[in-house]
Amino acid sequence: MTINGYRAVIAYDPEIKMFRGEFPSLTGGDYFYAKEVKGLLREGEKSLKAFLEACADDGVEPRKHFSGKFILRLDPETHEAATVAAAAHGKSLNQWAVDAIREAAST
Incomplete structure (x- = not known):
């Protein structure tokens, strides 16, 4: 789900019978919850707005910095199969x- 240009990841939490959203590319912010998609969008907008306002007030960059590098560890058999x-x-x-x-990642 994309909310105001920010991608959110949505999961269903069966324990509380609600959807939970989060913005993984932001430096913080709480989860947002709702029982249906319309409510999830509304709660996500409110959560995002509050987070961005707090970042602006504190002079903090809201987005995480990604270097483009990460280490991937595989078992030797998978490493060989991937190389082939x-x-x-x-x-x-x-x-x-x-x-x-x-x-x-684009699906």
């Missing part, structure tokens, strides 16, 4: 992994 798959596609392991992550 990358070579079969004529790509380096890094480019193959970037393409796979990009495709998975």
